[in-house]
Amino acid sequence: MGNILDSEIMYLPGVGPKRAELLQKELNIYTFGDLITFYPFRYIDRTKINKISEITDELPYVQVVGRVISISEAGAGRHRRLTAIVTDGTGRMELVWFQGITWVLKRLRPNVDYLIFGKATRFGAHFSIAHPEMEIYNPQQDVITGSLQPVYSTTEKLKNNHITSKTIMGFVQTLIPMAIGKITETLPPFIIEQNKLMTLPEALRNIHFPANTTLLHKAQQRLKFEEHFYIQLSILSRQKVRQAKVNGHVFNHVGEMFNRFYHERLPFPLTEAQKRVIKEIRRDMLSGKQMNRLLQGDVGSGKTVVALMCMLLAVDNGYQACIMAPTEILANQHYESITALLGDLPVKVGLLTGSTKRSERNNLHQSLEAGELNILIGTHALLEDVVKFKNLGFVVIDEQQRFGVMQRAKLWEKNSDPPHVLVMTATPIPRTLAMTLYGDLEVSVIDELPPGRKPVKTLHYTDAKRNLVFALMKEQIKRGRQVYVVYPLIKESEKLENLKDLEDGYESIVRAFPPPEYVTVVVHGQMKPEDKDYSMNLFAQGKAHIMVATTVIEVGVNVPNATVMVIESAERFGLSQLHQLRGRVGRGADESYCILVSQVKLTKESRKRLETMVTTNDGFKIAEVDLHLRGPGDIAGTMQSGMPFDLKMANLATDGQLIQHARQVASEILDHDPLLENPRNSIMKEQLSRLEFHRNDYSGIS
Numbered sequence: 001m002g003n004i005l006d007s008e009i010m011y012l013p014g015v016g017p018k019r020a021e022l023l024q025k026e027l028n029i030y031t032f033g034d035l036i037t038f039y040p041f042r043y044i045d046r047t048k049i050n051k052i053s054e055i056t057d058e059l060p061y062v063q064v065v066g067r068v069i070s071i072s073e074a075g076a077g078r079h080r081r082l083t084a085i086v087t088d089g090t091g092r093m094e095l096v097w098f099q100g101i102t103w104v105l106k107r108l109r110p111n112v113d114y115l116i117f118g119k120a121t122r123f124g125a126h127f128s129i130a131h132p133e134m135e136i137y138n139p140q141q142d143v144i145t146g147s148l149q150p151v152y153s154t155t156e157k158l159k160n161n162h163i164t165s166k167t168i169m170g171f172v173q174t175l176i177p178m179a180i181g182k183i184t185e186t187l188p189p190f191i192i193e194q195n196k197l198m199t200l201p202e203a204l205r206n207i208h209f210p211a212n213t214t215l216l217h218k219a220q221q222r223l224k225f226e227e228h229f230y231i232q233l234s235i236l237s238r239q240k241v242r243q244a245k246v247n248g249h250v251f252n253h254v255g256e257m258f259n260r261f262y263h264e265r266l267p268f269p270l271t272e273a274q275k276r277v278i279k280e281i282r283r284d285m286l287s288g289k290q291m292n293r294l295l296q297g298d299v300g301s302g303k304t305v306v307a308l309m310c311m312l313l314a315v316d317n318g319y320q321a322c323i324m325a326p327t328e329i330l331a332n333q334h335y336e337s338i339t340a341l342l343g344d345l346p347v348k349v350g351l352l353t354g355s356t357k358r359s360e361r362n363n364l365h366q367s368l369e370a371g372e373l374n375i376l377i378g379t380h381a382l383l384e385d386v387v388k389f390k391n392l393g394f395v396v397i398d399e400q401q402r403f404g405v406m407q408r409a410k411l412w413e414k415n416s417d418p419p420h421v422l423v424m425t426a427t428p429i430p431r432t433l434a435m436t437l438y439g440d441l442e443v444s445v446i447d448e449l450p451p452g453r454k455p456v457k458t459l460h461y462t463d464a465k466r467n468l469v470f471a472l473m474k475e476q477i478k479r480g481r482q483v484y485v486v487y488p489l490i491k492e493s494e495k496l497e498n499l500k501d502l503e504d505g506y507e508s509i510v511r512a513f514p515p516p517e518y519v520t521v522v523v524h525g526q527m528k529p530e531d532k533d534y535s536m537n538l539f540a541q542g543k544a545h546i547m548v549a550t551t552v553i554e555v556g557v558n559v560p561n562a563t564v565m566v567i568e569s570a571e572r573f574g575l576s577q578l579h580q581l582r583g584r585v586g587r588g589a590d591e592s593y594c595i596l597v598s599q600v601k602l603t604k605e606s607r608k609r610l611e612t613m614v615t616t617n618d619g620f621k622i623a624e625v626d627l628h629l630r631g632p633g634d635i636a637g638t639m640q641s642g643m644p645f646d647l648k649m650a651n652l653a654t655d656g657q658l659i660q661h662a663r664q665v666a667s668e669i670l671d672h673d674p675l676l677e678n679p680r681n682s683i684m685k686e687q688l689s690r691l692e693f694h695r696n697d698y699s700g701i702s
């Protein structure tokens with residue numbers, strides 16, 4: 001963009017140094033450019049005014065034109081509140097403030113028409129809006145701003161310093177005529193034409209002061225497209241550069257280990273989906289390019305055996321392989337299931353975790369460096385510098401969401417030529433999000449569960465119905481089955497309180513399931529590893545009926561005889577966590593149950609989460625709902641570190657089609673001009689480096 005946009009915000013007429021400091025601190029607005037890309041978060045549509053008599057509970061927000069007819073204060077200190085009654089001639093309603101009362105009192109004028117906006121809540125016969133947005137009603141203003149007036153987010157501090165949404169609108173109104181002629185386009189003309197986009201100056205004008213909803217929509221489309229386009233261009237061009245620079249190990253030999261495993265050891269026929277994924281991976285391994293593949297498969301879909309067979313391919317071709325899991329419990333389980341699957345095949349497998357004894361650790365290091373060890377299984381411990389492979393050819397990262405991007409990169413550096421990488425996740429990521437978050441990875445999906453699995457039956461009970469839950473547990477235990485009871489681990493700071501939940505829960509379980517008839521074990525994150533393992537093993541060997549646990553068992557634990565998963569305070573879990581936990585049962589051929597226990601009173605969101613769990617077992621559907629409920633910014637916490645640039649307009653949850661389109665456009669351009677050297681692509685090259693300059697910490701991902 002042109003230089004004027006780099007001007008410091010304090011030089012905008014009407015701003016000055018004091019307000020500039022506030023705008024910087026509170027809204028990150030340093031320059032004219034920051035202001036012009038500080039988009040409104042909603043618009044007041046002056047044509048849509050509700051009558052007070054027609055307000056219903058269903059309306060998410062209301063906008064009324066009302067006159068204040070009385071003002072009263074009640075309470076003191078923290079309980080102080082201010083109430084104003086307004087009327088519009090069709091009825092009356094109440095406005096309430098709990099904070100900033102003095103400020104409101106100073107400004108609230110009786111017998112003046114206000115435009116009032118907010119969520120109306122019913123109290124008995126009348127409606128009330130807490131902390132409404134208000135401004136003096138001035139129908140004439142439409143002439144200046146059009147019928148859609150922008151609303152900007154502000155903070156308490158800004159409001160206290162008299163910088164309201166209105167004030168910001170004023171700044172933008174000053175800025176637009178100064179700047180608009182000097183803004184340079186950030187997309188090349190052919191893209192604007194082909195995709196029927198608004199030009200940048202037009203889009204910026206209309207995003208702040210849209211003449212009508214059609215133009216607003218077009219402005220939004222343009223700005224969203226641009227953000228998605230540059231994200232995809234960045235991801236795809238890095239991918240191209242990497243593919244051009246880095247040679248992949250070629251595994252062109254299907255040898256003894258793979259074949260013997262397949263014919264002698266594989267305990268079940270592979271599902272079609274497993275076969276397809278192995279083929280996809282093999283194709284990559286033959287391509288001469290380094291593989292970076294994301295394997296998505298719902299819990300229990302059989303990712304481990306796929307990973308193992310690919311590791312055997314590496315071994316057959318003279319390379320070492322490793323698998324990294326996020327927890328010790330999981331690493332142990334991988335070790336056990338993989339050594340069991342391999343049986344007497346002459347493949348040397350090692351286990352390296354935080355609790356591996358020093359002497360054993362030294363042995364492992366040595367045999368790894370000597371190339372005697374074929375497969376290493378472990379936790380973060382694998383990342384330590386002392387862990388050196390002779391020739392690492394293939395890396396599996398299980399349960400990706402637990403690892404940061406930087407850790408992924410660290411494993412790639414364990415070999416002079418980077419190894420092939422398979423990232424496995426049991427938390428399905430909606431396609432659109434995957435395209436962006438993992439846009440540099442190829443994606444494989446196991447979309448089929450092994451045969452004979454019955455879908456887990458999910459039931460929701462409130463606390464009061466606990467006797468029903470106990471009855472179901474008893475009945476299943478009588479049939480020889482086992483039960484998990486899980487308590488939430490909320491925040492680090494609440495650890496102690498949480499343990500108390502767990503301990504109380506344990507006591508009530510032991511009361512209902514008294515020893516020695518019943519054996520109940522406890523597992524939680526703060527136990528010593530050996531105590532934890534002892535409990536886990538009792539349960540895994542079928543010697544305990546009930547395991548009371550925190551979410552340490554969330555990922556990967558595999559006890560097929562366990563058929564009941566009771567989740568306490570289920571309303572406090574996120575959807576993907578609930579789905580993970582449910583995946584711990586339903587692993588054998590028996591009917592399994594997931595029981596969600598919650599309090600009666602639920603927020604709308606927790607109700608939706610529990611309903612979703614009861615109505616579907618499909619991990620992808622659950623992931624979509626999750627994305628919508630939480631907003632993409634929250635997903636796996638990877639968002640900010642995983643995104644090349646900040647998103648101002650784009651929405652990963654709802655822009656699915658647009659993302660796909662933008663990726664298509666970016667990919668076609670790079671197919672013809674991978675380094676963006678063609679003069680007609682130079683705008684893009686410049687814009688990309690400008691964006692990447694502001695976000696250079698992204699380099700870790702590729």
Ligand code: ADP
Binds near residue numbers: 268270271302426558
């Ligand atoms: P996840 O994808 O959740 O990691 P696992 O790899 O742990 O799943 O597999 C879950 C269970 O299903 C394991 O007990 C595994 O042995 C079994 N399994 C995997 N593939 C098949 C198959 N094709 N047929 C039958 N059982 C299978």
Ligand code: MG
Binds near residue numbers: 303304398556
């Ligand atoms: Mg697994």
